Amino acid sequence: MPADLASPALRGAPASAPSSRFAALRRSSLFYPLVGLIVVSALMAFAGDAFLSADNFANIVRQIAVIAIIAVGMTFVILSGGIDLSVGAVMALTGTIAAGLMAGGLSPALAFLAALLIGVAIGAVNGALVAYAGMPSIIVTLATMGIARGLALIYSGGYPIDGLPQWVSVFGSGSLAGVPVSGIITVAVYLAAWVVLAHTAFGRHVYAIGGNEVATRLSGIRVGRDKLAIYTISGATSALAGIVMTSRLMSGQPNAGTGFELDAIAAVVLGGTAIIGGRGSVIGTLLGALLLGVLNNGLNMVGVDPYVQNVIKGVIILLAIYISRERR
Amino acid sequence: MVNAALARQDEAEPAALVVSGVSKSFVGTRALDRVSLRVAAGEIHALLGENGAGKSTLMKILCGVHQPDEGTITLHGVEQHFANHKEAVQAGVGIAFQEFSLIPDLDAVENIFLGREIRSSFGLLDRQKMRERAASLFARLGVAVPLDRPIRELSVAQQQFVEIAKALALDARLLILDEPTATLTPGEVEHLFTVMREVKRDGVAIIFISHHMEEIFEICDRVTVLRDGAFAGSAAVAETDMDALIEMMVGRRVDASFPAKPSPDPNAPIALEVETLQIERGGPVNSFQVRRGEILGFAGLVGSGRTETALAVIGATRAHRKTVRVHGAEARLPDPATALAHGIGLLPESRKTEGLITPFSVRDNITLNNLAKYRAFGPLLSGRAQRAATERLIGQVRIKAGGPDAPAETLSGGNQQKVVIARWLDHHADILFFDEPTRGIDIGAKAEIYQLMRGLAAEGFSIVMISSELPEVIGMADRVAVFRRGAIVRTLEGADITPENVMRYATAGE
Numbered sequence: 001m002p003a004d005l006a007s008p009a010l011r012g013a014p015a016s017a018p019s020s021r022f023a024a025l026r027r028s029s030l031f032y033p034l035v036g037l038i039v040v041s042a043l044m045a046f047a048g049d050a051f052l053s054a055d056n057f058a059n060i061v062r063q064i065a066v067i068a069i070i071a072v073g074m075t076f077v078i079l080s081g082g083i084d085l086s087v088g089a090v091m092a093l094t095g096t097i098a099a100g101l102m103a104g105g106l107s108p109a110l111a112f113l114a115a116l117l118i119g120v121a122i123g124a125v126n127g128a129l130v131a132y133a134g135m136p137s138i139i140v141t142l143a144t145m146g147i148a149r150g151l152a153l154i155y156s157g158g159y160p161i162d163g164l165p166q167w168v169s170v171f172g173s174g175s176l177a178g179v180p181v182s183g184i185i186t187v188a189v190y191l192a193a194w195v196v197l198a199h200t201a202f203g204r205h206v207y208a209i210g211g212n213e214v215a216t217r218l219s220g221i222r223v224g225r226d227k228l229a230i231y232t233i234s235g236a237t238s239a240l241a242g243i244v245m246t247s248r249l250m251s252g253q254p255n256a257g258t259g260f261e262l263d264a265i266a267a268v269v270l271g272g273t274a275i276i277g278g279r280g281s282v283i284g285t286l287l288g289a290l291l292l293g294v295l296n297n298g299l300n301m302v303g304v305d306p307y308v309q310n311v312i313k314g315v316i317i318l319l320a321i322y323i324s325r326e327r328r
Numbered sequence: 329m330v331n332a333a334l335a336r337q338d339e340a341e342p343a344a345l346v347v348s349g350v351s352k353s354f355v356g357t358r359a360l361d362r363v364s365l366r367v368a369a370g371e372i373h374a375l376l377g378e379n380g381a382g383k384s385t386l387m388k389i390l391c392g393v394h395q396p397d398e399g400t401i402t403l404h405g406v407e408q409h410f411a412n413h414k415e416a417v418q419a420g421v422g423i424a425f426q427e428f429s430l431i432p433d434l435d436a437v438e439n440i441f442l443g444r445e446i447r448s449s450f451g452l453l454d455r456q457k458m459r460e461r462a463a464s465l466f467a468r469l470g471v472a473v474p475l476d477r478p479i480r481e482l483s484v485a486q487q488q489f490v491e492i493a494k495a496l497a498l499d500a501r502l503l504i505l506d507e508p509t510a511t512l513t514p515g516e517v518e519h520l521f522t523v524m525r526e527v528k529r530d531g532v533a534i535i536f537i538s539h540h541m542e543e544i545f546e547i548c549d550r551v552t553v554l555r556d557g558a559f560a561g562s563a564a565v566a567e568t569d570m571d572a573l574i575e576m577m578v579g580r581r582v583d584a585s586f587p588a589k590p591s592p593d594p595n596a597p598i599a600l601e602v603e604t605l606q607i608e609r610g611g612p613v614n615s616f617q618v619r620r621g622e623i624l625g626f627a628g629l630v631g632s633g634r635t636e637t638a639l640a641v642i643g644a645t646r647a648h649r650k651t652v653r654v655h656g657a658e659a660r661l662p663d664p665a666t667a668l669a670h671g672i673g674l675l676p677e678s679r680k681t682e683g684l685i686t687p688f689s690v691r692d693n694i695t696l697n698n699l700a701k702y703r704a705f706g707p708l709l710s711g712r713a714q715r716a717a718t719e720r721l722i723g724q725v726r727i728k729a730g731g732p733d734a735p736a737e738t739l740s741g742g743n744q745q746k747v748v749i750a751r752w753l754d755h756h757a758d759i760l761f762f763d764e765p766t767r768g769i770d771i772g773a774k775a776e777i778y779q780l781m782r783g784l785a786a787e788g789f790s791i792v793m794i795s796s797e798l799p800e801v802i803g804m805a806d807r808v809a810v811f812r813r814g815a816i817v818r819t820l821e822g823a824d825i826t827p828e829n830v831m832r833y834a835t836a837g838e
Contacts, residue, residue: 195708200708200709201700202707204695208692211685211687212682212684212686215676215681216685217644218642218682218683219664219668219683219696221665222663278686
């Protein structure tokens, strides 16, 4: 429930007693993600001195920005009880088209706008099929995942598209006063998403649909319209991630983002959002994405075999789900 | 006297089934209180009673689904203690459940032989043999049922016949048919009766549950009536009549504490007028109206079309034909959101699955469909305004909760119901459908909800109350529309609102 964010302990409002404040924090869906992030970070700091440097932190932020932005839209979708598998492919398609347009001489602003519109359009198609045609989201987005990936490959002929204006790299790897620009974009997206989810009627409806869709509909809420918006948002954040990705690689990669949908789902779930919807928060997703980033970064730094890293990440996700089940 | 009658009957015919002093409680409520029943071999025995009288609980005990707390069950002279349904089946009890026990994705043959599959000598399923047996069962029932299509693709009537065939396939000595005719057409009912007579000639004892009086008088030999979980009477059908049976069903009961009804105001404006409502093509066409400040009761048996009517009016389900006027102006209501925009709200029958957002707090549940009212600036919501409204409503409806932020799932059933009711109180909606508003709620909370509804009516709300509890309909409704088989057969007013009248129109139509 949004009260996870509205609960006194997290809003800083006075709680009746310190013990109940701690109890509220423990009940919050953010508790375990926070503990997990602290524990894993502490372990990494122990294992290697380089982990705690500012440079490395900026590095982690750049590495997770793309997944973190995709995971925002995924949070909306999962909170409402659905799933969006098309995010990685939409990211690749929009990033490739933006690169193609810029390479063809279009100004980056217009190229980015076009990419965003394409993301919005695909998201709206997903949403319309789920909301009005009554198709299951996992099937709809599985299909649009294939379509988007195919279109990216057709558009690019299967090759990376280079020749972007140099300054575009600012969005992917630039810094502003020492802070990575992609990190600033990420934080801005999270802030906006948090305001929408925790403080608007639409946000409340997202949770309500995931909590009990039938009851939400019968209470007189336009569930169809809200679902359309939810999937459109996911399309938009995927496109934004595509722009950041292209700017970081300085090329449009039609094969980029394979499997990102799974990383995004992992970030959402690690962040304490219920996979069946109705509970969770976008702040949790940020913690989940950070946890994934710290794990990747730390395991690399310690020199763990990449194959083994996959196994470790899988085990941690299972552990997270098990613990959050206990919490219920 | 009753015992003497039973004893007299004892000597006359051998008893296939003797139920003696059976009681059963579920978490605090006594569903059955020392019920006795005696069914002879070759007898069709009707079991009669209002919704919630204990018929289904008794049947579930007979077929091993529930175990009695006390009392005995004797089948053909042998006392039985069924630990589960399978043991009852092995002892020769066949039951066609009211809520079908069929697996939707399996076909008729697979369903009929589920768990008792016929195997060939290699241990593989002998599909051919099962198919032949199933076909002959349906031939005997005189109905055409596709054997190879999944159950979910069959009509409800066809499903009912599969359920009956499943019970018949057991060669049961005691056959229980729990409201088998509820979904059948008159022609299909005749087929069923023919088969029942045939089965009866084979010496099988049949318990037949139906709410339709004419069916009981047509097919049954004896009738036993349950009321409030207890034995209310038993008689040979030839020696009784409808009035006597209704008297037994209704009894003389102590009135619960209902608030006084105000005298009707014939000049009050009509808030909601449903001019025509035909849910299915060719189905019954209904019309009704509710005045401002009035409580209109929807009475009838379960499945008589009351909930369906409410859902169709607000646009939650499709209707073939619908003309509705709200406060005098014609209104198209294609979905619940549009109905809400016209000020019509629904308190659903099942609050857990259709009313409450369980992961939400009390506050979020109450303000759910009314958030536009709590804007701080722009689209941003004011937490303080929501909190204040919630605290006020918690006081008004007397919800027992830890506070506005308490999770709704931690509340008791009655308090959850009040949360869902509270959702509509601070709202612009002024026409409310309350579907079984007091189901599963303790008596104290019931009285509070009655007070609340009467208070709302006095404030100018118009309420349609769907209720299966006869005293509630009688005690609360200013007018009562009685449903039978999807049609409003009569609208009762004033002194005509009696338990006998409601029961008569609900079970017999006239």
